[in-house]
Amino acid sequence: MCGIIGILGKSEVASALYDALTVLQHRGQDAAGIATVDGSRLRLHKGRGLVQDVFNRDNMLGLRGVVGIGHCRYPTAGSEGSAEAQPLYVNSPYGIALAHNGNLVNTETLRREMFEDDRRHINTDSDSEFLLNVLAHELQIQERMALSHDHIFKAVAGVHARCVGGYAVVSLVLGYGLLAFRDPHGIRPLVLGERDTPEGKEYAVASESVAFDMLGFRLLRDVAPGEGILITPEGQLYTRQCAESSTHSPCIFEYVYLARPDSMIEDVSVYRARLRMGERLAAKIQRLRPKHGIDAVIPIPDTSRTSASSLAQVLGVPMREGFVKNRYVGRTFIMPGQSERVKSVRRKLNAIGLEFRNKNVLLVDDSIVRGTTSRQIIQMAREAGAKQVFFASAAPPVRYPNIYGIDMPSSAELVASGRSESEIETLLGADWLVYQDLEDLVASVAEGNEKLSTFDTSCFSGEYVTGVEPTYLDQLEFARSDEAKDKRRQFGR
Helix, strand or coil: CCCCEEEEECCCCHHHHHHHHHCCCHCCEEEEEEEEEEEEEEEEEEECHHHHHHCCCCHHHCCCEEEEEEECCCCCCCCCCHHCCCCCCEECCCCCEEEEEECCHHHHHHHHHHHHCCCCCCCCCCHHHHHHHHHHHHHCCCCCCHHHHHHHHHHHHHHHCCCEEEEEEEEECCCEEEEECCCCCCCCCEECCCCCECCEEEEEEEEEHHHHHHHHHHEEEEEECCCCEECCCCCCEEEEEEECCCCCCCHHHHHHHHHHCEECCCEEEEEHHHHHHHHHHHHHHHHHCCCCCCCEEEECCCHHHHHHHHHHHHHHCCCCCCCEECCCCCCCHHHHHHHHHHHHHHHHEECHHCCCCCCEEEEEEECCCCHHHHHHHHHHHHHCCEEEEEECCCCCCCCCCCCCCECCCCHHHCEEEEEHHHHHHHEEECCCCCCCCCCCCHHHHHHCCCCCCCCCCCCHCCCCCCCCCHHHHHHHHHHHCCHHHHHHHHHCC
């Protein structure tokens, strides 16, 4: 769950990359970085923290060049901190900088291949370093003295053949321009845009279309699953399908939580998809409890607000802003570690007592993952004077790890894992709990684009479109659970 942006322009691009990263900040708050090409030199600045904290006037002035890439990181695989901040760089062949969003599921196989066959050393656990070195190797085995766009696309095909998982990549190949590609299943999002200038067309690729809106780029289309995009230093755009056919399965959790509501992904408005989620959830409430007795619908800021508004409208119940959000606290879902998430809830939200006192309230959230935040919010509603507290999730129960770039690695940390809905209801302390049905969630998104027939719903269904090795999930839980991350922080790894 990271934000990526790549721009090839007719003038300096560093400030545009910076602006785009601030718009994509919701996708990662651990680290940020920008790389640009200045003649034959690659210029790079990155560090830990928010975009506004990593960059200042002096290091922005040093990022010269008309082509560049940017990244804001949320650590899933690998460690937190500046060592694994992106873009990453390798000097052979040509000089390549790369930034990526997603996770690979065959890193152990790749690590062995890298060492035994490619003679390349992987120094971290970052999936990005694996992708970078696989791309570098696939480029190196081409005809290096006569590298053409055909050779570059052949190298991308080699990456697809070797790397398994969900990934969207932007990279710089010195002397050859901006290269972007997307995994063969299209799990992680990537969009292509352009804008006209007096000097000619400029192109950009990004995680979400919202980055284009503020930069003045037109959204052309989503990058197709398995497709490679090459934009040369002269501004020539080349595209090619670089992977064998596979099931197009975009991640449905992008629509639930990750993406901004003002983004378009796969020609589907995230905002309208969330409206439909609320409508379908309201219909379920009417089926299950025609006499629901709800006095007010209260969203959990901010990603549930859209679903809550349409849900309230269908039920004929007023929606009220019962919680005030502290804008200076980051997204609790992407806080590094459960203890930080727990501490952040009351820093982040404060209840308006008048909207709860002596009322039966329905709290609406986009999803329930670990359950700790939901439990605290329900308790806050009771402390504010609510008679009964009902809780609705716009997504189905999250019962399985997400392995494609969202930090749900450990089933033991998921409140719905191995529990019935009534057990979850008791654990959260709600008077009634209702989840969205998976088929309704899928329909809410698919209604926006009739060409979409399948999605990655693995965290709800346990079905992994890439397949997984039998021991992979156990290894993932051991390496990426909150407990494992806490140990790495303790020992500085």
